[in-house]
Amino acid sequence: MKINIKIWVGVIIVSALVLLFRNINFQPDKRFRIDRSFQDYSITEVKNALVESLDATTVFTDSLICAFRLTSLDAATNRSDVNLYDINAFHPLASFSFDLPKTAQIKWCSAEEVLYINRFDLFSYNRTTGKHRQLNPVGLACLNVCRTGPNTLLVFAELNKDGRFITGYFALDRTTGTVQLSKMLEENSQANAAPNSLIYSGKFTRIDAGTMCYYCDKYSKIFFFTGEGRLSRELSTADGAPRPTLVFDNETYFYKRGSTYNVNNAIRVEGKNLLVFSCRSEPVKDMVIDVYSLETGQYLRSTRFNYKNWNCPDIINVSAAGKNTIVNFQRGVVLFDFSSLGA
Numbered sequence: 001m002k003i004n005i006k007i008w009v010g011v012i013i014v015s016a017l018v019l020l021f022r023n024i025n026f027q028p029d030k031r032f033r034i035d036r037s038f039q040d041y042s043i044t045e046v047k048n049a050l051v052e053s054l055d056a057t058t059v060f061t062d063s064l065i066c067a068f069r070l071t072s073l074d075a076a077t078n079r080s081d082v083n084l085y086d087i088n089a090f091h092p093l094a095s096f097s098f099d100l101p102k103t104a105q106i107k108w109c110s111a112e113e114v115l116y117i118n119r120f121d122l123f124s125y126n127r128t129t130g131k132h133r134q135l136n137p138v139g140l141a142c143l144n145v146c147r148t149g150p151n152t153l154l155v156f157a158e159l160n161k162d163g164r165f166i167t168g169y170f171a172l173d174r175t176t177g178t179v180q181l182s183k184m185l186e187e188n189s190q191a192n193a194a195p196n197s198l199i200y201s202g203k204f205t206r207i208d209a210g211t212m213c214y215y216c217d218k219y220s221k222i223f224f225f226t227g228e229g230r231l232s233r234e235l236s237t238a239d240g241a242p243r244p245t246l247v248f249d250n251e252t253y254f255y256k257r258g259s260t261y262n263v264n265n266a267i268r269v270e271g272k273n274l275l276v277f278s279c280r281s282e283p284v285k286d287m288v289i290d291v292y293s294l295e296t297g298q299y300l301r302s303t304r305f306n307y308k309n310w311n312c313p314d315i316i317n318v319s320a321a322g323k324n325t326i327v328n329f330q331r332g333v334v335l336f337d338f339s340s341l342g343a
Helices: 007-022 195-197
Strands: 044-049 064-072 078-088 092-101 104-109 113-118 121-126 133-135 140-147 152-160 163-172 179-188 204-206 210-214 223-227 230-235 246-249 251-254 264-270 272-277 285-294 299-305 315-320 322-331 332-337
Touching: 007 332, 064 230, 078 104, 078 133, 092 104, 092 113, 092 121, 092 299, 104 140, 113 140, 113 210, 121 140, 121 315, 140 195, 152 179, 152 204, 163 195, 179 223, 179 230, 195 246, 204 315, 210 264, 264 315, 264 322
Parallel strands: none
Antiparallel strands: 044 332, 064 078, 078 092, 104 113, 113 121, 121 133, 140 152, 152 163, 163 179, 204 210, 210 223, 223 230, 246 251, 264 272, 272 285, 285 299, 315 322, 322 332
Protein backbone atom coordinates (compact mmCIF):
# COMPACT_ATOMS: atom_id res chain seq x y z
CA MET A 1 0.00 0.00 0.00
CA LYS A 2 1.36 3.39 -0.99
CA ILE A 3 1.40 5.70 2.01
CA ASN A 4 1.39 9.49 1.80
CA ILE A 5 4.19 10.21 4.26
CA LYS A 6 3.09 13.82 4.79
CA ILE A 7 -0.42 12.69 5.76
CA TRP A 8 0.99 10.04 8.14
CA VAL A 9 3.28 12.60 9.79
CA GLY A 10 0.28 14.92 10.02
CA VAL A 11 -1.65 12.20 11.85
CA ILE A 12 1.27 11.83 14.29
CA ILE A 13 1.36 15.60 14.91
CA VAL A 14 -2.39 15.88 15.42
CA SER A 15 -2.38 12.83 17.72
CA ALA A 16 0.29 14.50 19.85
CA LEU A 17 -1.73 17.70 19.98
CA VAL A 18 -4.83 15.74 21.01
CA LEU A 19 -2.90 14.27 23.96
CA LEU A 20 -1.49 17.67 24.87
CA PHE A 21 -4.75 19.56 24.73
CA ARG A 22 -7.23 16.81 25.60
CA ASN A 23 -8.22 18.73 28.74
CA ILE A 24 -9.62 21.55 26.61
CA ASN A 25 -13.20 21.09 25.40
CA PHE A 26 -13.47 22.17 21.78
CA GLN A 27 -16.97 23.52 22.35
CA PRO A 28 -17.60 25.56 25.53
CA ASP A 29 -21.41 25.61 25.27
CA LYS A 30 -23.81 23.12 26.80
CA ARG A 31 -24.71 21.15 23.69
CA PHE A 32 -24.39 17.38 23.94
CA ARG A 33 -24.32 17.35 27.72
CA ILE A 34 -26.36 15.06 29.93
CA ASP A 35 -29.13 16.17 32.27
CA ARG A 36 -27.53 14.29 35.13
CA SER A 37 -29.00 12.85 38.30
CA PHE A 38 -26.16 12.91 40.83
CA GLN A 39 -25.84 10.49 43.76
CA ASP A 40 -23.12 10.16 46.36
CA TYR A 41 -21.09 6.94 46.66
CA SER A 42 -18.22 5.74 48.79
CA ILE A 43 -15.11 5.77 46.58
CA THR A 44 -11.86 4.77 48.27
CA GLU A 45 -8.27 5.42 47.28
CA VAL A 46 -6.36 2.16 47.71
CA LYS A 47 -2.88 3.23 46.63
CA ASN A 48 -1.16 5.94 44.63
CA ALA A 49 2.22 6.40 43.01
CA LEU A 50 3.98 8.56 40.46
CA VAL A 51 5.30 6.50 37.57
CA GLU A 52 7.98 8.52 35.82
CA SER A 53 7.46 8.88 32.09
CA LEU A 54 8.03 11.53 29.47
CA ASP A 55 5.28 10.00 27.36
CA ALA A 56 1.79 8.84 28.21
CA THR A 57 2.09 6.00 30.72
CA THR A 58 0.02 3.10 29.46
CA VAL A 59 -1.92 0.71 31.67
CA PHE A 60 -2.51 -2.86 30.59
CA THR A 61 -4.59 -5.64 32.03
CA ASP A 62 -2.00 -8.42 32.32
CA SER A 63 -0.93 -7.26 35.80
CA LEU A 64 1.47 -4.69 34.38
CA ILE A 65 1.90 -0.96 34.09
CA CYS A 66 4.08 -0.10 31.13
CA ALA A 67 5.82 3.28 31.11
CA PHE A 68 7.99 4.26 28.19
CA ARG A 69 10.43 7.11 27.62
CA LEU A 70 11.48 8.10 24.11
CA THR A 71 14.95 9.47 23.37
CA SER A 72 16.02 10.69 19.95
CA LEU A 73 18.95 8.74 18.46
CA ASP A 74 19.07 10.36 15.02
CA ALA A 75 16.80 12.00 12.44
CA ALA A 76 14.86 8.78 11.84
CA THR A 77 15.08 6.71 15.04
CA ASN A 78 14.01 6.85 18.69
CA ARG A 79 15.18 4.74 21.61
CA SER A 80 12.31 3.56 23.79
CA ASP A 81 13.19 2.77 27.41
CA VAL A 82 10.41 0.62 28.86
CA ASN A 83 9.76 0.14 32.59
CA LEU A 84 7.32 -2.48 33.84
CA TYR A 85 5.51 -2.16 37.19
CA ASP A 86 3.16 -4.41 39.13
CA ILE A 87 -0.38 -3.13 38.57
CA ASN A 88 -1.44 -3.60 42.20
CA ALA A 89 1.67 -2.80 44.25
CA PHE A 90 3.32 -0.43 41.72
CA HIS A 91 6.66 -2.16 42.37
CA PRO A 92 9.18 -2.09 39.49
CA LEU A 93 9.46 -5.51 37.82
CA ALA A 94 11.71 -5.18 34.80
CA SER A 95 13.01 -2.81 32.17
CA PHE A 96 14.24 -3.06 28.60
CA SER A 97 15.03 -0.83 25.63
CA PHE A 98 14.56 -1.05 21.88
CA ASP A 99 14.81 1.19 18.84
CA LEU A 100 11.88 2.17 16.62
CA PRO A 101 11.16 4.74 13.89
CA LYS A 102 10.38 8.31 14.94
CA THR A 103 7.04 8.04 13.14
CA ALA A 104 5.99 4.95 15.15
CA GLN A 105 3.30 4.97 17.86
CA ILE A 106 3.39 2.37 20.65
CA LYS A 107 -0.08 0.88 21.11
CA TRP A 108 0.26 -2.16 23.38
CA CYS A 109 2.89 -3.66 25.66
CA SER A 110 3.48 -6.77 27.77
CA ALA A 111 6.47 -8.36 29.44
CA GLU A 112 7.20 -10.22 26.20
CA GLU A 113 6.43 -7.84 23.37
CA VAL A 114 5.51 -4.34 22.22
CA LEU A 115 3.00 -3.66 19.44
CA TYR A 116 3.47 -0.45 17.51
CA ILE A 117 2.15 1.14 14.31
CA ASN A 118 4.36 2.92 11.81
CA ARG A 119 2.83 4.55 8.72
CA PHE A 120 -0.28 2.35 9.04
CA ASP A 121 1.75 -0.88 9.26
CA LEU A 122 1.57 -2.97 12.45
CA PHE A 123 4.76 -4.35 14.00
CA SER A 124 5.68 -6.52 16.97
CA TYR A 125 8.94 -6.14 18.88
CA ASN A 126 9.85 -9.38 20.67
CA ARG A 127 11.82 -8.72 23.84
CA THR A 128 13.41 -12.20 23.90
CA THR A 129 14.64 -12.30 20.30
CA GLY A 130 15.13 -8.56 19.86
CA LYS A 131 13.44 -8.81 16.45
CA HIS A 132 10.79 -6.64 14.80
CA ARG A 133 8.10 -8.37 12.74
CA GLN A 134 5.37 -6.90 10.54
CA LEU A 135 1.98 -8.40 11.37
CA ASN A 136 -0.58 -6.84 9.03
CA PRO A 137 -1.18 -8.28 5.55
CA VAL A 138 -1.01 -6.15 2.41
CA GLY A 139 -4.06 -3.88 2.12
CA LEU A 140 -4.75 -3.51 5.86
CA ALA A 141 -3.91 0.00 7.13
CA CYS A 142 -3.79 -0.21 10.94
CA LEU A 143 -4.82 2.62 13.26
CA ASN A 144 -5.03 0.96 16.68
CA VAL A 145 -4.62 -2.52 18.13
CA CYS A 146 -4.91 -4.69 21.21
CA ARG A 147 -3.99 -8.32 21.81
CA THR A 148 -6.89 -10.69 22.52
CA GLY A 149 -4.86 -13.90 22.69
CA PRO A 150 -1.38 -15.31 22.05
CA ASN A 151 -1.99 -15.33 18.28
CA THR A 152 -5.03 -13.07 17.86
CA LEU A 153 -5.38 -9.30 17.66
CA LEU A 154 -8.30 -6.88 17.50
CA VAL A 155 -7.44 -4.09 15.08
CA PHE A 156 -9.06 -0.75 14.26
CA ALA A 157 -8.08 -0.43 10.61
CA GLU A 158 -8.98 0.25 6.99
CA LEU A 159 -9.07 -2.71 4.59
CA ASN A 160 -8.58 -2.27 0.85
CA LYS A 161 -10.86 -4.95 -0.57
CA ASP A 162 -11.05 -4.97 -4.36
CA GLY A 163 -10.78 -1.18 -4.54
CA ARG A 164 -13.33 -0.56 -1.78
CA PHE A 165 -11.93 0.84 1.48
CA ILE A 166 -13.65 -0.52 4.60
CA THR A 167 -12.99 1.22 7.92
CA GLY A 168 -13.87 -0.78 11.01
CA TYR A 169 -12.72 -3.33 13.54
CA PHE A 170 -11.09 -6.57 12.42
CA ALA A 171 -9.95 -9.80 14.06
CA LEU A 172 -6.41 -10.54 12.86
CA ASP A 173 -4.80 -13.97 13.19
CA ARG A 174 -1.10 -13.21 13.44
CA THR A 175 -0.15 -16.79 12.56
CA THR A 176 -2.07 -17.10 9.30
CA GLY A 177 -2.47 -13.41 8.49
CA THR A 178 -6.21 -13.87 7.94
CA VAL A 179 -8.49 -10.90 8.60
CA GLN A 180 -12.15 -11.10 9.66
CA LEU A 181 -14.40 -8.03 9.71
CA SER A 182 -16.08 -7.59 13.10
CA LYS A 183 -17.74 -4.19 12.68
CA MET A 184 -17.84 -1.92 9.66
CA LEU A 185 -17.94 1.81 10.40
CA GLU A 186 -17.96 3.03 6.82
CA GLU A 187 -17.05 2.06 3.25
CA ASN A 188 -15.50 4.40 0.70
CA SER A 189 -14.19 4.41 -2.85
CA GLN A 190 -10.85 5.90 -1.74
CA ALA A 191 -8.51 5.57 1.21
CA ASN A 192 -9.65 7.44 4.34
CA ALA A 193 -7.37 5.94 6.99
CA ALA A 194 -5.84 9.28 7.98
CA PRO A 195 -9.09 11.22 8.60
CA ASN A 196 -10.87 8.22 10.12
CA SER A 197 -8.07 7.78 12.67
CA LEU A 198 -9.17 11.17 14.02
CA ILE A 199 -12.93 10.84 13.54
CA TYR A 200 -13.04 7.55 15.46
CA SER A 201 -10.20 8.43 17.84
CA GLY A 202 -10.34 6.33 21.00
CA LYS A 203 -8.86 3.39 22.89
CA PHE A 204 -9.20 -0.33 23.34
CA THR A 205 -9.67 -1.61 26.89
CA ARG A 206 -10.31 -5.03 28.38
CA ILE A 207 -13.57 -5.33 30.31
CA ASP A 208 -12.98 -8.87 31.58
CA ALA A 209 -11.33 -12.11 30.44
CA GLY A 210 -13.85 -12.52 27.61
CA THR A 211 -14.74 -8.98 26.60
CA MET A 212 -12.82 -6.20 24.85
CA CYS A 213 -14.11 -2.70 24.23
CA TYR A 214 -13.30 0.29 22.04
CA TYR A 215 -14.62 3.67 23.16
CA CYS A 216 -14.51 6.78 20.98
CA ASP A 217 -13.31 9.90 22.78
CA LYS A 218 -14.90 12.43 20.38
CA TYR A 219 -18.03 10.50 19.40
CA SER A 220 -20.68 8.97 21.66
CA LYS A 221 -20.06 5.36 20.62
CA ILE A 222 -18.74 2.38 22.58
CA PHE A 223 -18.23 -1.01 20.90
CA PHE A 224 -17.99 -4.34 22.75
CA PHE A 225 -16.22 -7.42 21.37
CA THR A 226 -15.83 -11.03 22.45
CA GLY A 227 -12.44 -12.47 23.31
CA GLU A 228 -12.32 -13.79 19.72
CA GLY A 229 -12.79 -10.27 18.36
CA ARG A 230 -16.45 -10.58 17.28
CA LEU A 231 -18.76 -7.60 17.86
CA SER A 232 -21.17 -8.41 20.69
CA ARG A 233 -22.96 -5.05 21.08
CA GLU A 234 -22.61 -1.29 20.81
CA LEU A 235 -23.78 1.52 23.05
CA SER A 236 -24.36 5.26 22.58
CA THR A 237 -23.72 7.48 25.58
CA ALA A 238 -26.48 9.86 26.62
CA ASP A 239 -24.64 12.99 25.49
CA GLY A 240 -25.31 12.05 21.86
CA ALA A 241 -22.18 13.80 20.60
CA PRO A 242 -21.87 13.45 16.80
CA ARG A 243 -18.78 12.44 14.87
CA PRO A 244 -16.26 15.29 14.76
CA THR A 245 -15.82 17.43 11.66
CA LEU A 246 -12.38 17.72 10.08
CA VAL A 247 -10.71 20.35 7.95
CA PHE A 248 -7.86 19.64 5.51
CA ASP A 249 -5.05 22.14 5.11
CA ASN A 250 -1.48 21.79 3.86
CA GLU A 251 -1.94 18.02 3.44
CA THR A 252 -2.91 17.62 7.12
CA TYR A 253 -6.26 16.93 8.79
CA PHE A 254 -7.37 18.95 11.82
CA TYR A 255 -10.41 18.94 14.08
CA LYS A 256 -12.82 21.78 13.30
CA ARG A 257 -13.45 23.96 16.33
CA GLY A 258 -17.12 24.33 17.18
CA SER A 259 -17.91 20.92 15.66
CA THR A 260 -15.74 18.67 17.84
CA TYR A 261 -16.47 17.56 21.39
CA ASN A 262 -14.36 15.70 23.93
CA VAL A 263 -16.70 12.98 25.20
CA ASN A 264 -15.62 9.78 26.96
CA ASN A 265 -12.12 9.59 28.40
CA ALA A 266 -12.30 6.10 29.94
CA ILE A 267 -14.69 3.29 30.84
CA ARG A 268 -14.85 0.52 33.44
CA VAL A 269 -17.33 -2.21 34.38
CA GLU A 270 -18.42 -2.69 37.98
CA GLY A 271 -20.97 -5.42 38.64
CA LYS A 272 -23.82 -4.99 36.17
CA ASN A 273 -22.98 -1.38 35.42
CA LEU A 274 -20.78 0.43 32.92
CA LEU A 275 -18.87 3.42 34.32
CA VAL A 276 -18.11 6.17 31.81
CA PHE A 277 -15.60 8.87 32.78
CA SER A 278 -17.17 11.76 30.89
CA CYS A 279 -15.74 15.08 29.71
CA ARG A 280 -19.19 16.41 28.79
CA SER A 281 -19.79 18.29 32.04
CA GLU A 282 -19.39 21.76 33.45
CA PRO A 283 -15.74 22.66 34.12
CA VAL A 284 -15.26 21.44 37.67
CA LYS A 285 -12.45 20.19 39.88
CA ASP A 286 -14.19 16.83 40.23
CA MET A 287 -14.26 13.62 38.23
CA VAL A 288 -17.70 12.94 36.77
CA ILE A 289 -18.67 9.29 36.28
CA ASP A 290 -21.86 8.38 34.42
CA VAL A 291 -23.38 4.98 35.27
CA TYR A 292 -25.13 2.93 32.59
CA SER A 293 -26.85 -0.43 32.73
CA LEU A 294 -24.54 -2.90 31.03
CA GLU A 295 -27.54 -5.02 30.06
CA THR A 296 -29.77 -2.33 28.49
CA GLY A 297 -27.32 0.50 27.79
CA GLN A 298 -29.66 2.90 29.63
CA TYR A 299 -28.24 5.86 31.55
CA LEU A 300 -28.96 5.38 35.27
CA ARG A 301 -27.24 8.09 37.32
CA SER A 302 -23.99 9.95 37.86
CA THR A 303 -21.57 10.67 40.65
CA ARG A 304 -18.67 13.05 41.14
CA PHE A 305 -15.79 13.03 43.56
CA ASN A 306 -12.70 15.10 44.14
CA TYR A 307 -9.15 13.78 44.04
CA LYS A 308 -6.44 16.46 44.09
CA ASN A 309 -8.70 18.64 41.93
CA TRP A 310 -8.04 16.31 38.97
CA ASN A 311 -10.95 15.75 36.61
CA CYS A 312 -11.83 13.42 33.73
CA PRO A 313 -9.82 15.30 31.06
CA ASP A 314 -6.76 14.61 33.25
CA ILE A 315 -7.25 10.85 32.74
CA ILE A 316 -5.19 8.98 30.13
CA ASN A 317 -6.87 5.62 30.63
CA VAL A 318 -8.49 3.30 33.16
CA SER A 319 -8.08 -0.44 33.66
CA ALA A 320 -9.10 -3.28 35.92
CA ALA A 321 -6.63 -4.28 38.63
CA GLY A 322 -8.19 -7.29 40.30
CA LYS A 323 -11.23 -6.07 42.24
CA ASN A 324 -9.94 -2.50 42.08
CA THR A 325 -9.60 0.06 39.30
CA ILE A 326 -6.36 1.70 38.25
CA VAL A 327 -6.70 5.25 36.93
CA ASN A 328 -3.81 6.60 34.91
CA PHE A 329 -3.71 10.39 35.24
CA GLN A 330 -1.35 12.70 33.41
CA ARG A 331 0.41 13.30 36.75
CA GLY A 332 0.30 9.91 38.41
CA VAL A 333 -1.28 6.48 38.76
CA VAL A 334 -3.92 5.79 41.43
CA LEU A 335 -5.69 2.61 42.53
CA PHE A 336 -9.36 3.11 43.52
CA ASP A 337 -12.19 0.97 44.84
CA PHE A 338 -15.28 1.79 42.71
CA SER A 339 -17.24 -1.29 43.81
CA SER A 340 -20.05 0.80 45.32
CA LEU A 341 -20.98 1.92 41.79
CA GLY A 342 -21.70 -1.63 40.69
CA ALA A 343 -24.94 -2.03 42.59
